[in-house]
Amino acid sequence: MTRKQMRLTLIGSAGAVLAVALGLILFALNDQIVFFQSPTDITQNTIPDGQRIRLGGLVEEGSIVRSDNAQVEFRVTDMENVVQVTYKGILPDLFREGQGVVTEGIIGTNGIFVADSVLAKHDENYMPKEVAEALKDQGHWQGGEATAN
Numbered sequence: 001m002t003r004k005q006m007r008l009t010l011i012g013s014a015g016a017v018l019a020v021a022l023g024l025i026l027f028a029l030n031d032q033i034v035f036f037q038s039p040t041d042i043t044q045n046t047i048p049d050g051q052r053i054r055l056g057g058l059v060e061e062g063s064i065v066r067s068d069n070a071q072v073e074f075r076v077t078d079m080e081n082v083v084q085v086t087y088k089g090i091l092p093d094l095f096r097e098g099q100g101v102v103t104e105g106i107i108g109t110n111g112i113f114v115a116d117s118v119l120a121k122h123d124e125n126y127m128p129k130e131v132a133e134a135l136k137d138q139g140h141w142q143g144g145e146a147t148a149n
Contacts, residue, residue: 036102038134039081047107055083055113056102056131064097076101076113078134085113092120100131 001009036056037045047053055076063075070089074097075082085103095101095118105115 035130038078038131039076039083040078040134042083042107042113043081049109050106052104052106054102054104055085055115056100057083058131058135059095059097059099059101061097076103078131079138083113084111085115087115087118089116089118091118095120 036054037047039055039057042053042055057076057078060075060077060082063073065073067073071086072088072091073084073086075084077083085105087103087105099120102119103113103115104117104119105113107113
């Protein structure tokens with residue numbers, strides 16, 4: 001075998017090993033690659049207690065309850081299922097009922113999602129693309145095109 005053939009064999013072997021490693025990583029993280037889970041995804045799938053996830057959907061109308069100690073409780077919906085969320089901290093200025101929201105945290109043993117961060121829309125046209133598509137599929141979409149910036 002010439003030096004060129006040996007070099008090409010080594011490069012090809014390294015590429016094959018990297019491809020197998022990447023395939024194994026993607027297979028292991030299959031359920032974790034999504035940007036967020038909808039309330040329907042959470043109710044249909046068994047999520048282990050203490051596993052960090054992102055929950056996305058719309059803040060349900062009339063569901064925001066504020067306490068004196070910066071504790072906020074609200075419900076996130078995808079118009080099919082609802083998840084109760086509790087959050088302690090300062091909410092984004094644009095957080096309000098009927099708007100798109102993505103929260104990050106864990107689901108407690110009581111089924112309440114305990115969020116440690118809350119992200120709200122950034123302009124009138126923003127809604128996470130996945131939420132907009134889910135609402136369109138269910139016939140609840142009333143806006144224009146969704147933008148995910």
